[in-house]
Amino acid sequence: MSQVMDGAGNGSIQARVIAEMRRRIISGDLPPDVNLSELALAEEFGVSRTPVREAFKQLQTEGLVEIRPRVGTFVTTPSRREITELFEMKELLEGAAARLLAQRGRVPELDRLEENLREADAAVQRDDTARYAELVQEFHDLLIVGSDNRKLEAHYRTLMNQLAYPRLVTTSLSQPGRPAQSDQEHHRVVELIAAKDGDSAERVMREHVRASRQAVLARLPLPR
Secondary structure (H helix, E strand, O other): OOHHHOOOOHHHHHHHHHHHHHHHHHHOOOOOOOEEOHHHHHHHHOOOHHHHHHHHHHHHHOOOEEEEOOOEEEEOOOOHHHHHHHHHHHHHHHHHHHHHHHHHOOOHHHHHHHHHHHHHHHHHHOOOHHHHHHHHHHHHHHHHHHOOOHHHHHHHHHHHHHHOHHHHHHHHHOOOOHHHHHHHHHHHHHHHHHOOOHHHHHHHHHHHHHHHHHHHHHHOOOOO
16 A cells, blocks of 8 residues: 555545656656556555546646546657647746746845755766756746745646656756756856846746757657
8 A cells, every 4th residue: 555645534635646646747657658557556555446536637637647538547748739838838937937036136045046056067067967957947946936926836836747847857958068058047047136137037037948948859759
């Protein structure tokens, strides 16, 4: 029995099943096009099939799985068009977040972004792409939290789930020279935020997201 279910009430059980399955899909533990077994998951989590079935419905709403009647439930593989559209929304949200954070002045998130950059510089210097990928995710998360806009953050979280973002970060950073370039772009964004130049921070952040999208699409063997 999965430990995530221990001591949970019915509502909590369903929420935890959803959270655990979402985590596995986003992290790549459940790769694209895998047919998810309702029975096997129910047995693993130590629950009836109902919470798993409801989890499938929620994850389909989030764009993480596809339920095919009388066939099965599959981890989705986003098309090139879908990735492009999701990155276009990511560009808008992160650009807005950079502007909002610049307007706030010297807040804790800005201090943490500067610390993130110091760690990222070191990771790039020693060619530690795995660590740099973690710091990239932290950078973008700090930017969103620093916007201090709960509606923006909620939409962003849903978007990142649909993108299965951790997998795409690793993909984009596999392009030769991309980690160093990405690090430089992060530095420029933070410099503009610290200078309280919201217009420029938004513009440069959007340029950074577009560069990331191009790096991802260049490395993904997806049909057009």
